Amino acid sequence: MGECPVCAAEVEVAKDAISGELLVCEDCGAELELIKTDPAELAEAPSAEEDWGQ
Ligand SMILES: [Zn+2]
Numbered sequence: 933m934g935e936c937p938v939c940a941a942e943v944e945v946a947k948d949a950i951s952g953e954l955l956v957c958e959d960c961g962a963e964l965e966l967i968k969t970d971p972a973e974l975a976e977a978p979s980a981e982e983d984w985g986q
Pocket residue numbers: 936937938939940941957958959960961962
């Protein structure tokens with residue numbers, strides 16, 4: 933489990949998740965990036981969608 937940095941809800945992190953993996957908080961819908969594993973640490977993901985066209 934990780935903690936959502938936006939709403940502090942628990943976010944399920946797969947046991948085999950790797951850092952850099954993107955998750956979505958089911959509570960607030962925020963896109964989160966797994967920045968560290970064991971223990972899991974989550975950060976708000978940058979809004980990558982805006983960069984896709986470049
Ligand atoms: Zn959240």
